[in-house]
Amino acid sequence: MKRSADVVIIGAGVTGAALAYELARRGIHDVMILERRFPCAGATGRCGGGIRQQFTTPHNIRLAMESVKRYEVLSEELGVDIEFIQGGYLILAETREETEALCKAVALQNDLGLPSTLLTPEEAKRVFPLLDETVIVGATYCPTDGHANPFRVVKGYLHRAREHGVSVEKFTQVIGLEVKGERIVEVRTSRGNISPGVVVNAAGAWSREVARMAGVELPNEPVRHEIAITEPVKFFMEVMVISIHNGIYFSQTKEGQIIGGIGDPEERPGYNITSSLKFLRNFARELLRYAPALGQLSVLRQWAGLYDVTPDAQPVLGPTPGLENFIQANGYSGHGFMIAPAVARHLADHIEKGVRSEILDKLSLERFKEEIRGEAFVVG
Ligand SMILES: Cc1cc2nc3c(=O)[nH]c(=O)nc-3n(C[C@H](O)[C@H](O)[C@H](O)COP(=O)(O)OP(=O)(O)OC[C@H]3O[C@@H](n4cnc5c(N)ncnc54)[C@H](O)[C@@H]3O)c2cc1C
Known part of the structure; x- marks a missing residue:
C-alpha cells in the first residue's frame, strides 16, 4: 500500500467510487480509496436503487436532476450495464x-x-x-x-477509476486522523499510515465516527x-x-x-x-x-x-470549517444513491480547481449554525 496520496477517500460506496472516477477523469490520478470491508459493504449495497428528482428543497431537486443526466449516459460511459430503468x-x-x-x-x-x-x-x-x-x-x-442496480454502478465507477491509476484498498480501516494546525497530516489505518493531500469523508453512516477522529462533530x-x-x-x-x-x-x-x-x-x-x-x-x-x-x-x-x-435530511458536503483539507461527502438521509453522481462532480471540481459551487456552499457543515428548512419527502 502506498504511503501518500493526493486524495484519500474513506469509504468505497457509491460516493467514494463516483468521486474517485470523477477525479481520475480530471487528471487527478493519485487517489486512494480506503475501505474497511469491500465495495458496497455499506448502505450502497443494501439500498433500493431508486433515482428520483421529486423532492421538496431546491438543492435536493437540483442535485437529483444533475444526477439523472449522468445516470442516463453512465452505462455507455462506464462500459457496464447499470440496469437503469x-x-x-x-x-x-x-x-x-x-x-x-x-x-x-x-x-x-x-x-x-x-x-x-x-x-x-x-x-x-x-x-x-x-x-x-x-x-x-x-x-x-x-x-x-427511475432506478438502477447499485452494485453495477459501483463496479463501473471503480473499474474506470482503477484504469486511471486509482487504488482501492479493501479491508483497510481508518482508525485515526492526525491533525496539525488546520490540516489532517496523517491518516492512520489498520494497514499502516498515509500522508494525505486531501481527505474525503465518504464513510456513510460511519462518517460521524470518522469526523470525530479529526475532532469534528457532525450532526448525522x-x-x-x-x-x-x-x-x-x-x-x-x-x-x-x-x-x-x-x-x-x-x-x-x-x-x-x-x-x-x-x-x-x-x-x-x-x-x-x-x-x-x-x-x-x-x-x-x-x-x-x-x-x-x-x-x-x-x-x-x-x-x-x-x-x-441529518437534521434537515440533506447531505453534508464540501470543506470543513477550520480543517482546510478535510472534505465531507455524507449525510444523505436515505437518498444518496440517487444524488451521488452529481455530488461527485461538485466535489471533484472543488478539489481540482478550488471552486465552491453554490450547492456546496448551501450544503456545507456551517449551515447547521442557522435554522434551516429541511427536505420533507424522506422516502426511497
Ligand atoms: C434499505 C435502504 C434503502 C435505500 N434506498 C435508497 C434508494 O432507493 N435510493 C437512494 O438514492 N438511496 C437509498 N438509500 C440510501 C443510500 O443507500 C445511501 O445514501 C448511499 O448508498 C450512501 O452511499 P455512500 O457511498 O455515501 O455510503 P456507504 O455506501 O454506506 O459507504 C460507506 C463505506 O465506508 C466504509 N467505512 C466506514 N467506516 C470506515 C472506516 N473507518 N474506514 C474505512 N472505511 C469505512 C463502509 O464499510 C462503507 O462501505 C437506501 C438506504 C438503505 C439502507
Missing part, C-alpha cells in the same frame, strides 16, 4: 394535506425545470395498473425518474432501514412507486424481482442492522393495500442497512 416515479398521497404537499412540491419542481405532474387516482392507475386507486386521494408522476445519526425482495416474475413494472403517507417504496428489478421497503417511525438512531418480522408484516400489509395482486409473490430475502440522517 427510466420508468418514472409515482408518488402516492392518501389525504388532502398530503396532496397539498405534493402540489406545492410540484410547483417548485416545475419552476426548476422538472417535468413532474399532479395526477388523479384514475390517472395514477393508468401509470401503474396494479394500483388500487380507491386508497389514494392524489399522486404525482415524473417520467424521467445512523438509522436502520429494512428492505425485502421477492421471487422474480415476468417484467411488468417500469415505474417505481412510493407513498408519502407511510414511506413505502417498491419497484421491479430487471431480473423481475419486486424490491421495496418502508420506514419505521419508531426506529431509534443506532447501528443495529438486524432484520425484523415487524418490518416484514408492515411492508407486506402496506404493499398489498396499494397493489393487492402482489400478494401472490413470495418474499425471497430481507435485510437492513443504515440511513445517515
Whole structure:
C-alpha cells in the first residue's frame, strides 16, 4: 500500500467510487480509496436503487436532476450495464394535506425545470395498473425518474477509476486522523499510515465516527432501514412507486424481482442492522393495500442497512470549517444513491480547481449554525 496520496477517500460506496472516477477523469490520478470491508459493504449495497428528482428543497431537486443526466449516459460511459430503468416515479398521497404537499412540491419542481405532474387516482392507475386507486386521494408522476442496480454502478465507477491509476484498498480501516494546525497530516489505518493531500469523508453512516477522529462533530445519526425482495416474475413494472403517507417504496428489478421497503417511525438512531418480522408484516400489509395482486409473490430475502440522517435530511458536503483539507461527502438521509453522481462532480471540481459551487456552499457543515428548512419527502 502506498504511503501518500493526493486524495484519500474513506469509504468505497457509491460516493467514494463516483468521486474517485470523477477525479481520475480530471487528471487527478493519485487517489486512494480506503475501505474497511469491500465495495458496497455499506448502505450502497443494501439500498433500493431508486433515482428520483421529486423532492421538496431546491438543492435536493437540483442535485437529483444533475444526477439523472449522468445516470442516463453512465452505462455507455462506464462500459457496464447499470440496469437503469427510466420508468418514472409515482408518488402516492392518501389525504388532502398530503396532496397539498405534493402540489406545492410540484410547483417548485416545475419552476426548476422538472417535468413532474399532479395526477388523479384514475390517472395514477393508468401509470401503474396494479394500483388500487380507491386508497389514494392524489399522486404525482415524473417520467424521467427511475432506478438502477447499485452494485453495477459501483463496479463501473471503480473499474474506470482503477484504469486511471486509482487504488482501492479493501479491508483497510481508518482508525485515526492526525491533525496539525488546520490540516489532517496523517491518516492512520489498520494497514499502516498515509500522508494525505486531501481527505474525503465518504464513510456513510460511519462518517460521524470518522469526523470525530479529526475532532469534528457532525450532526448525522445512523438509522436502520429494512428492505425485502421477492421471487422474480415476468417484467411488468417500469415505474417505481412510493407513498408519502407511510414511506413505502417498491419497484421491479430487471431480473423481475419486486424490491421495496418502508420506514419505521419508531426506529431509534443506532447501528443495529438486524432484520425484523415487524418490518416484514408492515411492508407486506402496506404493499398489498396499494397493489393487492402482489400478494401472490413470495418474499425471497430481507435485510437492513443504515440511513445517515441529518437534521434537515440533506447531505453534508464540501470543506470543513477550520480543517482546510478535510472534505465531507455524507449525510444523505436515505437518498444518496440517487444524488451521488452529481455530488461527485461538485466535489471533484472543488478539489481540482478550488471552486465552491453554490450547492456546496448551501450544503456545507456551517449551515447547521442557522435554522434551516429541511427536505420533507424522506422516502426511497
Ligand atoms: C434499505 C435502504 C434503502 C435505500 N434506498 C435508497 C434508494 O432507493 N435510493 C437512494 O438514492 N438511496 C437509498 N438509500 C440510501 C443510500 O443507500 C445511501 O445514501 C448511499 O448508498 C450512501 O452511499 P455512500 O457511498 O455515501 O455510503 P456507504 O455506501 O454506506 O459507504 C460507506 C463505506 O465506508 C466504509 N467505512 C466506514 N467506516 C470506515 C472506516 N473507518 N474506514 C474505512 N472505511 C469505512 C463502509 O464499510 C462503507 O462501505 C437506501 C438506504 C438503505 C439502507
